[in-house]
Amino acid sequence: MADKKYRILVVNDDGVTAPGIKALIEVVKELGEVTVVAPDSPQSGMGHAITIGKPLRLDKIKLYEGVEMYKCSGTPVDCVKLAVNKIFKGQKPDLCVSGINHGLNNSINVIYSGTMSAAVEGAIESIPSVGFSYDDYTWEADFVGCKKYIKEICTQVLANGLQQGVLLNVNFPKNDKPLKGIKICRQANAKWAEDFEERQDPYKRNYYWLTGVFQNNDKGEDSDVWALNNHYVSVVPVQFDMTAHHAISSLNAWNFNI
Amino acid sequence: MADKKYRILVVNDDGVTAPGIKALIEVVKELGEVTVVAPDSPQSGMGHAITIGKPLRLDKIKLYEGVEMYKCSGTPVDCVKLAVNKIFKGQKPDLCVSGINHGLNNSINVIYSGTMSAAVEGAIESIPSVGFSYDDYTWEADFVGCKKYIKEICTQVLANGLQQGVLLNVNFPKNDKPLKGIKICRQANAKWAEDFEERQDPYKRNYYWLTGVFQNNDKGEDSDVWALNNHYVSVVPVQFDMTAHHAISSLNAWNFNI
Structure with a gap:
């Protein structure tokens, strides 16, 4: 039986029609009153982009019963800003959830991901926020195992609650083996080894497609990559204070010749 | 006299024709061999966006004497990835500099800024990287005082060198008073209080322009906002490990009922 005291904002980066956001809506509807504000087109890889050079559209739509829904012409972060400002009008929601992303956002992907950037923006707005991602890129992805x-x-x-300035990045492994439970992790030290495939257009001009291989150089068993490889659900606390506090003292030892 | 042993990558987010990148090129030409890869159009507020759904263009151009230059159809982060992969071809440059941005990128702006995200990407690629920004949004901004x-x-x-995983975010205050020197700082705890101006198009449909006021709630005298308000050049070490390490132990105390 739904307890309607909580007000929950749902966003994503795959767009308002993606199966992943449908699954997420189905879960959080059981926890409270749901408002969805999601991009009107896929916005994967948009990171923390915001739209400043052109105006935004925000249109109410009907898609799922009993849910207030809007599609937005902007980025995932724009969706959160518009939701807070124009829909919740300063009466902030109790929870902001983003996803379920079609594809993992573990490790360094947190910084490229529109899904996670929407959750980061929720946290910047002081809303308890969580991003969810699942290791299946397909439209047919089966999110049933993620729901509980x-x-x-x-x-x-x-x-x-969550500490001020902290949000959660939750990733689900492929569902080829039973899940072993939840692991609280740190972001693995991994990166993309990029390559760009070079092609020629019909006018003999070159163009490039980004491709790449995810490389994990982190042997620690406390990382999200380790947890996912071992069939755990990974939960990484994320912060948006990007200061490298540990580097301040050594920089203060530099002698600037000004 | 230029010492040509260093190879330096220059990027920005205001686009390849911006006066800010011209000023930055003029400075780093004195330190080594310069390669510029910059967006072919303004990319402010693009954050850490990458282009994955469409191909990229990368074209060699001639703009400034003695400098290898390319314009790119993608985001600032795309520029760094293409430079490393297609121009430096894995022989990474000794330094990646981004900017000079027309406008500050202090405090939380680091996460929205294309200029800073390009520098972050340089650091992810293990290149010592620095982003520069100046408190003047105009095309006529006078960067002379920043140069030394x-x-x-x-x-x-x-x-x-810089510690692995650490880059620098350098901001210059307005040049209405003499600069007092350099301060090593942390990112101030500040945010944008957004507003969206609502308008109607000629077809009576609503649209929204993002506006906002920068709100600093941080009274500390070790923050970048304080330094800039007091006419110092602020230097914040930035990291791309977004794990909130301090939150892991309290999350491990939660009892998940799975």
Whole structure:
């Protein structure tokens, strides 16, 4: 039975029609009153981009029963800003959830991901925020196995809160083996080894497609990559203070010749 | 006299024709061999966006004497990835500098800024990287006062290196008073209080322009906002590990009912 005291904002980066956001809506509808603001087109890889050089559209749509829904012409971060400012009008929601992303956002992907950047923006707005991603890129991805974890994690976040400036990045491994449970992790030290495939257009001009291989150089068993490889759901606390505090003292030892 | 042993990558987000990147090129030409890869159009606010759904163009251009230059159809982060992969071909440059941005990128702006995201991407690629920004949004901005600081900071970075995973975010205050020197800082706890101006198009449909006011709630005298308000050049070490390490232990105390 739905307890309607909580107000929950749902966003994503795959667009308002993606199966992943449908699955997420189905879960959080059981926890409270849901408002969806999602991009009107796919916005994967948009990172923390915002739209400043052109105006935005925000249109109410009907897609799923009992859910207030809007599509937005902007980025995932724009969706959060517009939701807070124009829909919730300063009465901030109790929870902001983003996803479920079609594809992992573990490790360094947190910085490229529109899904996670929407959750980061939620946290910047002081809303308890969680991003969810699943290791299946396809439209046919089966999110059923994720649902009880999402409900439990959201329930805990609503009950316990999150520290100011902290949000959660939750990733689900492929569902080829049973899930072993939840691991609280740190972001693995991994990166993309990029390549660009060079092609020629019909006018003999070159163009490039980004491709790449994910390379994990981190042997630690406390990382999200390790957890996912070992069939755990990874939960990484994320912060948006990007200061490398540990580097301040050594920089203060530099002698600037000004 | 130019010492040509260093190879330096220059990027920005205001586009290849911006006066800010011209000023930066003029400084780093004195330190080594310069390669410029910059967006062919303004990319402010693009954050860490990458282009994955469409191909990229990368074209060699001639703009400034003695400098290898390319314009790119992608984001600032795309520029760095293409430079490393297609121009330097894995022989990474000794330094990546981004900017000079027309406008500040202090505090939380680091996460929205294309200029800073390009420098972050340089650091992800293990290249010592620095982003420069100046508190003047105009095309006519006078970057002369920034130049000796940029040269000194780049010289120190080339001599001392930077810790793995750390880059620098350098901001210059308005030039209405003399600069007092350099302060090593942390990112201020500040945010944008957004507003969206609502308008109607000629077809009576609503649209929204993002506006906002920068709000600093941080009284600390070790922040970049304080330094800039007090006429110092602020230097913040930035990291791309977004893990909130301090939050891991409290999350491990949660009892997940799975």
